[in-house]
């Protein structure tokens with residue numbers, strides 16, 4: 526059977542390359558990862574190992590619930606390195622995706638980062654599809670398969686520029702030079718991002734007394750022996766307790782067993798999922814949880830209880 530068109534029959538136009546259909550996804554994922562990385566790098570709390578808002582506190586908490594808990598615990602022993610790798614990795618993935626620089630490798634990086642977030646910070650989200658990270662991991666796979674296919678591709682422009690300047694270079698030589706230039710651009714981006722993040726960490730090693738913190742409640746609004754629910758600046762649910770007139774303490778409202786929200790019970794907390802109980806200092810008084818609730822440092826300033 527012949528596949529040639531018969532006389533008078535027109536050849537169908539080739540389908541438009543589907544890579545254009547991936548452009549909105551590429552822009553969204555690249556922009557989102559770039560934004561996420563920059564906000565981490567510019568956040569004074571991110572690398573502060575004393576802050577409940579920092580990556581160290583997040584890793585300690587995730588280690589209690591993650592299926593890769595031992596790995597997370599190991600990373601938590603090196604919070605500065607882990608934090609910089611994550612933040613700079615997000616920036617590199619975002620830039621590479623937006624600019625079309627080693628797009629497949631950037632997509633692989635994005636997929637691995639999203640997968641690691643799913644296995645740590647999102648692992649306790651129920652049902653699983655309520656967490657964004659599993660969706661991000663899946664969203665990276667089309668770009669992992671297709672790359673940029675030459676569309677708005679910095680890698681291709683690098684290749685073309687090298688061929689123009691050195692017409693006698695072999696194809697292997699061109700690829701080596703592309704790798705070298707791409708590697709230099711990536712390394713320079715990583716170095717700049719890492720230095721900025723570490724500089725901000727070292728210039729803000731402890732919460733500044735001048736830092737007003739985030740107001741949780743007026744002192745007069747929390748009766749002695751009562752508690753009030755609030756949200757930490759990074760969006761985590763927490764409870765403020767006032768066990769005595771001059772004492773305020775606060776804890777994350779996340780059970781350290783499998784991440785269910787705890788609620789106040791008596792002078793402590795109870796988890797409705799499997800019955801773990803915690804005292805007013807966040808310590809476990811009944812399992813299956815084995816780790817205390819995460820503590821949120823607070824202080825009193827001018828009649829207001831604020832985050833420290």
Ligand code: FES
Nearest residue numbers: 780782783796799
């Ligand atoms: S999640 Fe199991 S006891 Fe809280």
